[in-house]
Amino acid sequence: MKTTTSVALAALSLMVLVGCSDSDVPQNSESAPNGPADSKYLAESEPAGAMPVGEARKSVEDEQMVTLVGTIGGSTEPFVDGLAAFTIVDPKVPYCSPDEGCPTPWDYCCTQDQVKDNLATVKVVDESGSPVSGDARQILGVKELSTVVVEGKAKRDDQGNLTVAATRVFVRPGE
Amino acid sequence: MLLPWEYGVRNLARRPVRTALTLVALATVVMLVFVVVGFIRGLERSLAISGDDDVVLVYSVNSEENIENSSIAARTPALLTASLDGTWKRFGVAHVSPEMYLGTRVRTKDGVGGLGLVRGVTRSAPLVRRGVRLVEGDWPQAGEAMVGRLSAAKLGAEPSVMVIGEVIEFEGKKWRISGEFAAGGAAYESEIWCNLDDFQTATKRQDLSLVALLLRPGASAAEVSLFCKERTDLELRAIQETAYYGTLQKHYRPVLLLAWLVVILVSGAGVFTGLNMMYGAVAGRIREIATLQAIGYRRRAILLSLIQEGVLLAAAASLLAGTIALSLLNGMAVRFTMGAFTLHIDSVAILVGCGVGLVLGVLGAMPPALKALRESVAISLKAV
Numbered sequence: 190m191k192t193t194t195s196v197a198l199a200a201l202s203l204m205v206l207v208g209c210s211d212s213d214v215p216q217n218s219e220s221a222p223n224g225p226a227d228s229k230y231l232a233e234s235e236p237a238g239a240m241p242v243g244e245a246r247k248s249v250e251d252e253q254m255v256t257l258v259g260t261i262g263g264s265t266e267p268f269v270d271g272l273a274a275f276t277i278v279d280p281k282v283p284y285c286s287p288d289e290g291c292p293t294p295w296d297y298c299c300t301q302d303q304v305k306d307n308l309a310t311v312k313v314v315d316e317s318g319s320p321v322s323g324d325a326r327q328i329l330g331v332k333e334l335s336t337v338v339v340e341g342k343a344k345r346d347d348q349g350n351l352t353v354a355a356t357r358v359f360v361r362p363g364e
Numbered sequence: 365m366l367l368p369w370e371y372g373v374r375n376l377a378r379r380p381v382r383t384a385l386t387l388v389a390l391a392t393v394v395m396l397v398f399v400v401v402g403f404i405r406g407l408e409r410s411l412a413i414s415g416d417d418d419v420v421l422v423y424s425v426n427s428e429e430n431i432e433n434s435s436i437a438a439r440t441p442a443l444l445t446a447s448l449d450g451t452w453k454r455f456g457v458a459h460v461s462p463e464m465y466l467g468t469r470v471r472t473k474d475g476v477g478g479l480g481l482v483r484g485v486t487r488s489a490p491l492v493r494r495g496v497r498l499v500e501g502d503w504p505q506a507g508e509a510m511v512g513r514l515s516a517a518k519l520g521a522e523p524s525v526m527v528i529g530e531v532i533e534f535e536g537k538k539w540r541i542s543g544e545f546a547a548g549g550a551a552y553e554s555e556i557w558c559n560l561d562d563f564q565t566a567t568k569r570q571d572l573s574l575v576a577l578l579l580r581p582g583a584s585a586a587e588v589s590l591f592c593k594e595r596t597d598l599e600l601r602a603i604q605e606t607a608y609y610g611t612l613q614k615h616y617r618p619v620l621l622l623a624w625l626v627v628i629l630v631s632g633a634g635v636f637t638g639l640n641m642m643y644g645a646v647a648g649r650i651r652e653i654a655t656l657q658a659i660g661y662r663r664r665a666i667l668l669s670l671i672q673e674g675v676l677l678a679a680a681a682s683l684l685a686g687t688i689a690l691s692l693l694n695g696m697a698v699r700f701t702m703g704a705f706t707l708h709i710d711s712v713a714i715l716v717g718c719g720v721g722l723v724l725g726v727l728g729a730m731p732p733a734l735k736a737l738r739e740s741v742a743i744s745l746k747a748v
Contacts, residue, residue, distance in 0.1 A: 264425065269593055271586030276593055310594045320590065348597040 228328050230273070230313050230321065232340070232359040239338045242351070243279040243307040251345040257353055258338045260284075261331055262295030263308045272312065273321040273328045279307035280336060295333035309351040311339050311358075318354060329358050336361040367661060367669040375673055379645070383677065386641040390681035391688075393634030394721040397627055398689035401716045402707035403698065404623045410705035411613045414551040415605035416578075418452075419492055420585045422592065423574040425601040429611050432467050435571045436600060443598070444575055447591055450583030459578035461485060461492040464563050466573070470519055470556065471533040472526065478519035481555045481703055482509075482534060484563030492578045495550055501528040501543030509558040510543035514704040517697030518554035532556070535566040551609070554703030576605070631720045638728025642674060646732040653736050654744030663737045670733035671726055678725025682718040689717065 239258035240249075249255050259277025261267050262284065267276045278284075282303045285291035297304045313321045313328065325331060341355035376383045422444060427434035441462040445451060452459040463485055470480030487503070490496055504510050509532065512518075516526040526532070530541050539558060547553045564570060577588065588602040603611075646653070656666050694709040736744070 269586055269589045271584050272590055274586075274590050274593065276596075305596070308596055310590075310596070312590060312594075322584075322586075344594075346595075348595070350594060350596050352594045 228330075230356070230358055231329060232338070232357040235338050235359045235361065236340050236357070241279045241281060241307075242277055242309045243281065245309065245343070246306060246349065246351050249343045249345065249351065251343065253343045254341070255343045255353060256338060256340050257309060257311075258336065259309060259311075260295075261333055261335050261337060262297060263304050265293050265296045267295060267333060268325055269312075270324070271322065273323055273325040274310065274312035275325050275331075276308055276310050277337060277339070278304055282307050284334070293333075309353060311337070311341075311353050311355050313358060314341070314354045314356060329360060331358075331360055365661065366665045367656070369672070372669045372672040372676065376677060382641075382645060386638075386645070386677055387681050387684070389637050389641060390634065390678050390721065390724055391685045393630060393637060393724065394682050394685035394717050395688060396630045397634075397720045398685055398709060398713060398717040399693060399707070400623050400627050400630065401713040402689065402693055402709045404620055404627075405710050405713050406698065406705045406708040407616060407620065407700070408613070409708050409710075410549055410551060410703075411609050411616065413495075413549055415607075415609040416494060417604065417606050418579045418581075419605040420577045420579060420588045420602050421574050421605055421608055422577065422588060422600050422602045425592070425599045429608070429615075431465055431574050431608075434465075434573045436574070437598070438462075438570050438572055440572060440598065440600070441575045444577060444588075444591070448577070448587060450577075450579050450587045452578045452580040452583075457488070457491070459488065459491040461489045461576040462560060462572050463489065463576060464560060464567070464569070464571075464573045466563075466567070468534050472519065472521045473531055474522065474525050476519065476521045476525070478521065480515065480519050480534065482563065483552075483555050483557050484560035485557050486560050489557070489576075492576045493547075493552065494578075496545050496547045496552055498543050499546045501541070504539075504542045504558050506559060506562055507538075507540060508542035509539040509556050510545055511541055512553040512555045512557075513544065513546045514554040514697050514706070515556050517699050517704040520699055535563070537562075537566045549706065551703050551705075554705075627716065627720075631724070634720065634724045635727050638674070638678070638724045639731060642670075642728045643732040643735075646670065646736045650736055650739065650744045650747040654739070654741045654747070657737075657741045658745065667730070667733050667737060671729045674729025675722060675725035678721045678728070679718075682721030685721070686714060686718060689713075 236256045239256045242257055242259045245255060245257050257277070258280060260280050261275050261277055263276040263278045269275065278297060282297060282300055284297050285294040285299055291298065313325065315321055321328065331337060338359040338361065339353055339355040340357040341353045344352040344354065421431070422440065423431050423434040424436050441460050445458045445460050463483055465481070465483045467479055468482055469477050470482070471477040498510065501510065511526050516523040526541065528541050528543060531538050532541060533539070545557070579585065585602065585604045592598070592600040592602045653666055657663065689709045693707050696707045697704050698707060
């Protein structure tokens with residue numbers, strides 16, 4: 190009887206704890222990882238010669254085929270709802286460490302001045318070059334702060350913006 | 365055997381003053397519940413119907429969710445029109461509305477100055493803001509403004525000073541009211557709209573707050589979001605208008621929760637009021653209750669009769685409060701931070717108000733009746 194009461198109390202406490210979690214704060218994907226995705230856009234092995242985003246913004250020309258490496262982030266909402274597209278930041282740019290308690294470290298709130306020159310947009314495209322519909326998190330199994338290596342064609346404009354129309358994406362495991 | 369239905373009804377009429385006082389007390393409690401639930405439903409409705417699924421708002425990424433703080437380049441509408449295929453175009457006119465939106469002090473002719481919401485718009489605004497209807501007067505020309513149906517409530521001014529022909533003052537300039545518009549209860553109704561160029565001149569600004577785009581059928585808001593992500597130099601963000609008001613609704617959730625708490629507290633207070641009244645009523649009828657027991661009525665039948673009295677009284681109070689709420693409170697304008705909205709006494713409000721009323725009747729009558737029935741018949745018959 191005593192054991193039953195203890196178990197019931199423990200279950201009740203667990204329910205209370207679960208009920209108290211802050212649902213308004215976006216959950217860092219490290220605490221809620223996405224499952225492995227099975228997509229034709231995912232590369233099985235990491236493409237060689239990946240260039241960091243910051244370097245690419247300086248050297249890559251329009252229409253050039255590139256391989257970029259970056260961390261998904263740059264704003265509070267780095268993913269585009271409804272399309273497999275997101276922004277990536279050069280891995281050299283630091284973001285808030287977990288012990289700082291920042292609920293959205295992927296927005297690089299403390300290093301925003303460095304983000305502007307180290308940011309690129311990645312849109313996953315199909316054979317016809319059209320952006321793929323859906324959520325990149327589901328299609329690629331990525332999350333905020335995942336490090337990805339993308340292969341595709343660069344699009345540059347006069348303002349220095351860099352977009353990659355990616356045909357293959359490799360997600361570095363454990364990151 | 366149950367007591368006759370008429371017995372309970374006649375009992376209410378035997379003590380008219382006490383019955384009337386109880387009725388007023390219960391009606392007041394139910395009325396308070398109607399006010400609070402009407403407030404909740406009005407706010408929820410205002411946010412729920414504001415926004416159009418096909419409209420996308422483009423504004424500064426730095427302003428978070430406050431469009432009033434947004435500042436984007438004046439060339440943004442042209443840039444968006446040229447870059448996006450998803451914008452609706454009819455007869456060569458793109459459904460794109462450049463707007464400047466500010467919270468600013470507005471003064472009426474009687475000297476009342478309140479914080480008003482002013483939107484500088486062009487003639488393309490009605491193409492995008494499809495819920496807005498000009499109900500009286502004309503579209504504003506230079507030096508003129510048109511006012512929303514609830515703009516007077518938002519300013520805390522008399523409606524008579526916000527009518528066509530009157531003059532209001534904001535941003536150091538006088539504006540003649542040229543028309544009045546409605547938006548089906550949406551948030552725009554508490555706004556004042558004027559000509560964008562005039563407003564930019566008055567505020568000495570050349571930028572915009574936002575651009576509202578109407579998507580063509582089948583187009584997706586994701587295309588606009590992707591454009592904003594690609595053009596990082598513009599520092600723009602795009603959000604579906606319904607999603608924008610959805611985020612506002614999330615911000616107001618604590619207010620709504622607090623309001624529901626008030627409903628519970630008011631109802632609790634009402635139960636105690638009912639208890640107090642019914643204790644008094646039953647205390648004076650101990651001999652009568654004992655007599656009923658002595659002539660053969662079971663306790664359950666007497667309890668049921670007392671509950672019947674309480675419920676009858678509470679139902680009458682609910683009806684009275686409901687009639688007053690529907691005729692006087694429904695549609696009453698309420699000033700709020702985001703603008704103004706109207707109290708909405710809808711089916712949910714009626715259900716909650718009348719439900720609380722009936723529960724008051726049952727809960728208020730039961731404890732004193734049980735207490736009276738617990739006494740022995742012999743002692744109760746001798747009670748003074």
